[in-house]
Amino acid sequence: MADVTELRCWPSCVDALDWSQDGIIALASDERVELLFPNTVSYDRDQEVAQWRHIPLQVPLFTSEELPIKEPATLANYSIGEEISSSAPIAIAWSPPGIAKHRRCALAALTANLILSIWSADDKQDEGKSWDRRVIVNVALTTYFSTITADELSGVEEDPNEGMRLRTRIRAFTWAPALPTSQSSSSLGSRLSYGPHLMAVCNDDNQLALVVIKSPASTNGAEVGWSTEVLAHISLTPNPRSNVTTSASFDDRLKQQRHISHVAWSPWVLQDDSYRSIIAYTTNEDVRARLITYAKTKFDISNEHVYSRTEAQHNGRLEWCPVVNAGVLTLAVFDTSGLVLLGISLQDASIKKLSDHDLDGRWDAVTGAVWDTVNRSVPRLHFSSMLSTTHSPTAVLEASSAMLLPIGLPSWRDQIENSAVLFSAKNDLKGNTKTKVWGLAISPLGDFLATCHSVHPSDMIEYGSTNDRRGTVAISGLRQYRDILLSFPARDVSAEGVLFTLKKLVENTLEDNDQMPAFSEQIAAKLFEAYGPMQGADVEIKVSSLSMAKELDSVVQALKRNVFFDSETLKDRYAILVSHACDKNSTAVLQRLLIAYRLSNALQELPEDLCATPFSSEIRAHHRKLITLVRSLLGQDLDPQPQQPASATETDAGQIDIEAGSEFEGPNKSSLTEHVNLNMGDATVDSCDFCSAPILFNDPSTASCTNGHEFPRCGLSLIAIQAPGISKYCGICNTPYLNEEFVVAQEVNEPAGTSQNSNAGDGEEARGSKGDIGRHRLSTGQGNGRGNSSLLVTLARVLFLACDVCIYCGGKFVG
Structure with a gap:
C-alpha cells in the first residue's frame, strides 16, 4: 500500500488532518475537505488498483436556507470570518463511531464564518454525492440561548441582539470520546452500546456549551432526521484585568478575554455506577478544567479549576493521553514556553503531578500532537510545528513518571525531509526549501501515523495558480512490523481499521505466498486473543424472560451478546476477515454457513411475541429452513480428508457443534456448495416476484425459483432480495442485506394482528394470503423512516439492530 499520497491543494489550518475509526482520513484545505479512503480490495501483489481514493466535500458552500443573511455586526463585534470570509475549514474532527448511518463516524467541520x-x-462512502451536511450546531445554540437571554446577560456585550450574535458564533469545539462499555473486554466491529454523542462548543461570549447530537442511527430509528440540543452551558469568569473600556488602547483590546481558544475532552472512566471525564479549556492567561459526571442519563458539572502556570492560547493545543493511570489523567499543554504535562485527578480535577520540557526555543505554533500508547509501558507524545519540525531536534517525548525525555527522530520526519529533497531536485532549488507541517493523525489501531505537509521555496517568492498547489499525506509506522504482530490493542476497534493494519502487515512481512496460510492462522488467533468473548458472556441473559414492549435495548444487547459475540462465531468471523486481507481466492464457505446456523438457532429461542408481524414470521421461517438444511447435510457423506478431521455432534439444546478450525479440503471443500444446493421438495418459503413460481430454500446465499430466476439472499434474514433499492452490502465481503428503510416499511405496512398464518407450518408460516406476490417491495412514501418511533418491538427490528455490522466479517455496511 502506498505510503505517500499527493493532493492538489494546500491545507487551510493547523491540525488539518484527522483519521476516523472507519479508516477514513480527512484533510482540511482552502476550498474543500478531502476524504482519503484506503482501498480494501483483497491482497494481490500484481494488482493495479489505486491504493488510495479521495473525494472532495464542498464544506464551505451553504444554501440560503442553511445560512440566512445576517445584518452587519457593530464595530465592536465585527468578525471578518463571519462577514466576508470564503468559509474555508478552520477545524475538522471525526466523531466516535455509531452516530452516522450504519454506525459509522460523522465529520464535524468548523468554517471561517x-x-x-x-x-x-x-x-456509498467513497462517492461525493452521498455526503451531505446533516445539521448545523449553531442552530441549537440559537434555540437554547434565546430562552435564557433575560436570565443571564452577556459579559461582553450589553445589547441583547448583539449578545445573541456572540453566543451563536462557534470558535472551538471537541467531540466527547465514546463511553466505555461496562465490560472490561474489547470488541471488534460492533459494541454492546454506543452511548450519547456529545460535543463541547465554545462561543464568542466566554461560554462553553455541552451539545448532544442525535441521528436515526444513534436513536435506533426513533428519530427521523438529525437534531442537536444544548444540555447545559458554563460561563467563564474572566480576570478583571481583561475588562476593556471604550477608550482602551489596541494593546488592551488584544488582551480582552472574549472566547475560549482551545478545548479538549478527556477519555471517560467508569467508576462505580457513573462515568467521569474532564473538560480542559484555555483562556488568555491560563488553562482551566471541570469534572464531568454522567450517570443514568444525567450530567453533573463541577466547579472550575484554574491551572495558573500555563499560557496556551497562542501556541498550540491541548491533548489528553488515552491511558488512565491509577485514577490520574495526563494532559499535554503546549504553552508559550514549551510543553507542560499535567497529571490531573479524576476525583476532583486537581493537579497531582507536573513536568515540563523546552521545545527547542521554537516560536511557531504547534500544528499536531498524538499519543503513542499501544503496547508501550511508557506513553510517547509525537508533535509537529508549522515551520521548525524538520530543524528542531525534538519531535517525540517519552512521558515517564518523573520527567519528559526526548528520544530519537521518528520515521515520519524522515518522510517529510525526503519530500523536501525531491521538491528541491525537481525544481532545481539547490536545497533552498522550507517545509510546512499541517497536522498529525494516528490510525484506528494506533500503529501508524499520518502526516500532512507541503514544501515551498525558501529563497524566492512562490507564485502559481491554485492548480499548482500540492499537499502530501504520508503514512509511516510507529513500531516495527514484527512488534505489531505480537498483539493488537486492547480497545474497541472497527473491522476496517484492522483490515488496514493486516494489509500493511501482509505487504511488508510476507515474501512468499506459500507463507500465507500459516500467517492467516496466526493473525486470526491473535485477533481472538485480543477481541475474544466478552467477560461474563457464559452467564447468558435469558431473552425470553424480558418484557418485549419496554426492554428493546436489553433484548438487542442480549441477542448481540449471545449471537454476535459468541466464541465460535468470533473465531469464524476473524478467519473470514483475515482471508480478505491475505487470500483473495478464499470463499470461507464453511465459516459463513456455521455463523448463519448459530444465528438461526438463537432466533428460534426468542419469544413468539416477537413474530407478531408477517415479516418477522417469515424471517424466523427462513432460519428454521436453514437449520433443517444443515442437519440434512450432516446426515450425508460429507466426511473430510483424514489430515484435518471435522466432528459433528448434536447437543441437548438441538444445536450442532462442528469442531472449530476444521475445514474441508480438496474436492470436499468445493463439494460443500454442491451439497448445499439440494432440491428439497418441502423447502418452499417464498415465491418469485416475476413469475410467481415457488422459491426453494436450498442455498443460504442464493435464491432461485423453479423457472430459473435467481436472486441474492439477505445475509441476515435469508429472505430473497427481489427488487432494486432495498438492499445494502458489507463494505468488506460484499454480502448483501436488506436495508433499514425496507425493514421499517414492512413493519409499518403490516402491523401486529394482520398475520393470519403466524402459527402455520414451516412451509406456510410466512406466506400470508394467496396472491401476495411482491409484498416485500418498498411502498411509496414509507421509505423515509417516518413513524419509526412508534414501531413495535419485533424480531425483524431486534435482529437488524443487534447485527448493525456484517455478521460474517464485522465490516460496516454500504448503501
Whole structure:
C-alpha cells in the first residue's frame, strides 16, 4: 500500500488532518475537505488498483436556507470570518463511531464564518454525492440561548441582539470520546452500546456549551432526521484585568478575554455506577478544567479549576493521553514556553503531578500532537510545528513518571525531509526549501501515523495558480512490523481499521505466498486473543424472560451478546476477515454457513411475541429452513480428508457443534456448495416476484425459483432480495442485506394482528394470503423512516439492530 499520497491543494489550518475509526482520513484545505479512503480490495501483489481514493466535500458552500443573511455586526463585534470570509475549514474532527448511518463516524467541520456543521454519507462512502451536511450546531445554540437571554446577560456585550450574535458564533469545539462499555473486554466491529454523542462548543461570549447530537442511527430509528440540543452551558469568569473600556488602547483590546481558544475532552472512566471525564479549556492567561459526571442519563458539572502556570492560547493545543493511570489523567499543554504535562485527578480535577520540557526555543505554533500508547509501558507524545519540525531536534517525548525525555527522530520526519529533497531536485532549488507541517493523525489501531505537509521555496517568492498547489499525506509506522504482530490493542476497534493494519502487515512481512496460510492462522488467533468473548458472556441473559414492549435495548444487547459475540462465531468471523486481507481466492464457505446456523438457532429461542408481524414470521421461517438444511447435510457423506478431521455432534439444546478450525479440503471443500444446493421438495418459503413460481430454500446465499430466476439472499434474514433499492452490502465481503428503510416499511405496512398464518407450518408460516406476490417491495412514501418511533418491538427490528455490522466479517455496511 502506498505510503505517500499527493493532493492538489494546500491545507487551510493547523491540525488539518484527522483519521476516523472507519479508516477514513480527512484533510482540511482552502476550498474543500478531502476524504482519503484506503482501498480494501483483497491482497494481490500484481494488482493495479489505486491504493488510495479521495473525494472532495464542498464544506464551505451553504444554501440560503442553511445560512440566512445576517445584518452587519457593530464595530465592536465585527468578525471578518463571519462577514466576508470564503468559509474555508478552520477545524475538522471525526466523531466516535455509531452516530452516522450504519454506525459509522460523522465529520464535524468548523468554517471561517464560525459555523459548525456535521457531515455524513447516506450511500456509498467513497462517492461525493452521498455526503451531505446533516445539521448545523449553531442552530441549537440559537434555540437554547434565546430562552435564557433575560436570565443571564452577556459579559461582553450589553445589547441583547448583539449578545445573541456572540453566543451563536462557534470558535472551538471537541467531540466527547465514546463511553466505555461496562465490560472490561474489547470488541471488534460492533459494541454492546454506543452511548450519547456529545460535543463541547465554545462561543464568542466566554461560554462553553455541552451539545448532544442525535441521528436515526444513534436513536435506533426513533428519530427521523438529525437534531442537536444544548444540555447545559458554563460561563467563564474572566480576570478583571481583561475588562476593556471604550477608550482602551489596541494593546488592551488584544488582551480582552472574549472566547475560549482551545478545548479538549478527556477519555471517560467508569467508576462505580457513573462515568467521569474532564473538560480542559484555555483562556488568555491560563488553562482551566471541570469534572464531568454522567450517570443514568444525567450530567453533573463541577466547579472550575484554574491551572495558573500555563499560557496556551497562542501556541498550540491541548491533548489528553488515552491511558488512565491509577485514577490520574495526563494532559499535554503546549504553552508559550514549551510543553507542560499535567497529571490531573479524576476525583476532583486537581493537579497531582507536573513536568515540563523546552521545545527547542521554537516560536511557531504547534500544528499536531498524538499519543503513542499501544503496547508501550511508557506513553510517547509525537508533535509537529508549522515551520521548525524538520530543524528542531525534538519531535517525540517519552512521558515517564518523573520527567519528559526526548528520544530519537521518528520515521515520519524522515518522510517529510525526503519530500523536501525531491521538491528541491525537481525544481532545481539547490536545497533552498522550507517545509510546512499541517497536522498529525494516528490510525484506528494506533500503529501508524499520518502526516500532512507541503514544501515551498525558501529563497524566492512562490507564485502559481491554485492548480499548482500540492499537499502530501504520508503514512509511516510507529513500531516495527514484527512488534505489531505480537498483539493488537486492547480497545474497541472497527473491522476496517484492522483490515488496514493486516494489509500493511501482509505487504511488508510476507515474501512468499506459500507463507500465507500459516500467517492467516496466526493473525486470526491473535485477533481472538485480543477481541475474544466478552467477560461474563457464559452467564447468558435469558431473552425470553424480558418484557418485549419496554426492554428493546436489553433484548438487542442480549441477542448481540449471545449471537454476535459468541466464541465460535468470533473465531469464524476473524478467519473470514483475515482471508480478505491475505487470500483473495478464499470463499470461507464453511465459516459463513456455521455463523448463519448459530444465528438461526438463537432466533428460534426468542419469544413468539416477537413474530407478531408477517415479516418477522417469515424471517424466523427462513432460519428454521436453514437449520433443517444443515442437519440434512450432516446426515450425508460429507466426511473430510483424514489430515484435518471435522466432528459433528448434536447437543441437548438441538444445536450442532462442528469442531472449530476444521475445514474441508480438496474436492470436499468445493463439494460443500454442491451439497448445499439440494432440491428439497418441502423447502418452499417464498415465491418469485416475476413469475410467481415457488422459491426453494436450498442455498443460504442464493435464491432461485423453479423457472430459473435467481436472486441474492439477505445475509441476515435469508429472505430473497427481489427488487432494486432495498438492499445494502458489507463494505468488506460484499454480502448483501436488506436495508433499514425496507425493514421499517414492512413493519409499518403490516402491523401486529394482520398475520393470519403466524402459527402455520414451516412451509406456510410466512406466506400470508394467496396472491401476495411482491409484498416485500418498498411502498411509496414509507421509505423515509417516518413513524419509526412508534414501531413495535419485533424480531425483524431486534435482529437488524443487534447485527448493525456484517455478521460474517464485522465490516460496516454500504448503501
